[in-house]
Amino acid sequence: MASKSDYDAIIVGAGIGGLTTGCLLAKTGHRVLILEQHFKVGGFVTSYQRKHYPMDVVHAIGGLSKGAAIDRIFSFLNLYDRLCFNEIEKVFIYRFPECNIDCYTSITRYQDELKRHFPDQSSSVEQIFTDERYTGTTEGGWYDIDCSPRQANLGRIRNKTPINGLYLTGAKTYPGSGMFGSIQAGLFTADSILNGCLTRGRNLLVYG
Numbered sequence: 578m579a580s581k582s583d584y585d586a587i588i589v590g591a592g593i594g595g596l597t598t599g600c601l602l603a604k605t606g607h608r609v610l611i612l613e614q615h616f617k618v619g620g621f622v623t624s625y626q627r628k629h630y631p632m633d634v635v636h637a638i639g640g641l642s643k644g645a646a647i648d649r650i651f652s653f654l655n656l657y658d659r660l661c662f663n664e665i666e667k668v669f670i671y672r673f674p675e676c677n678i679d680c681y682t683s684i685t686r687y688q689d690e691l692k693r694h695f696p697d698q699s700s701s702v703e704q705i706f707t708d709e710r711y712t713g714t715t716e717g718g719w720y721d722i723d724c725s726p727r728q729a730n731l732g733r734i735r736n737k738t739p740i741n742g743l744y745l746t747g748a749k750t751y752p753g754s755g756m757f758g759s760i761q762a763g764l765f766t767a768d769s770i771l772n773g774c775l776t777r778g779r780n781l782l783v784y785g
């Protein structure tokens with residue numbers, strides 16, 4: 578029977594945050610146990626079938642352009658031979674009775690689209706935009722931002738807790754939000770556990 582001392586880290590929950598932390602610790606030679614209550618790993622990053630229809634829960638992730646935040650982590654973990662992504666032009670289309678508004682993945686295109694629909698508010702579109710300002714996720718990160726700006730980014734729960742050896746990871750922790758933020762949180766947590774070893778020399782962090 579396995580004992581606590583068989584592992585360097587025990588992670589509760591195999592969501593994308595816990596998985597990222599676990600994979601980074603394992604990749605750097607640590608013995609990791611990930612415990613998941615569900616029969617599948619992934620948390621919200623999952624899919625299921627209803628009758629003949631396969632259903633994806635999540636549909637888009639930012640930060641995958643070459644050298645961007647998530648690309649660096651996935652490359653470090655050698656995941657690209659097992660993952661395949663399709664680039665998308667639009668994250669959403671907002672449908673209103675009067676018009677449809679395209680939410681482009683390109684922030685400048687999205688701003689142009691908003692200005693086209695709301696020409697009298699052009700300067701506001703420039704000024705208040707956007708998730709990027711609130712979350713610091715320059716590459717995207719559209720989900721889990723239902724919290725107030727006060728709770729975003731630096732306002733989020735820190736990855737290292739005051740309890741010795743207890744760390745937190747995932748969407749609700751720093752820097753949080755969506756797959757992008759949860760994977761980043763996974764990195765921040767692993768880096769915190771490893772006293773900055775993932776930051777030093779490996780160039781994995783793009784902001785912090």
Ligand SMILES: Cc1cc2nc3c(=O)[nH]c(=O)nc-3n(C[C@H](O)[C@H](O)[C@H](O)COP(=O)(O)OP(=O)(O)OC[C@H]3O[C@@H](n4cnc5c(N)ncnc54)[C@H](O)[C@@H]3O)c2cc1C
Binds near residue numbers: 614622638754756759
């Ligand atoms: C419908 C929907 C669509 C979304 N679409 C997108 C999208 O397109 N793009 C995007 O970037 N983000 C999207 N998101 C947000 C994104 O999926 C989440 O922010 C992210 O997956 C959260 O990851 P996490 O690791 O923090 O937590 P979770 O995914 O919640 O994982 C937590 C895991 O821990 C397990 N767990 C909890 N308690 C215990 C316990 N006591 N013991 C064992 N296991 C436990 C749970 O079973 C779960 O597997 C979407 C979210 C939803 C709900």
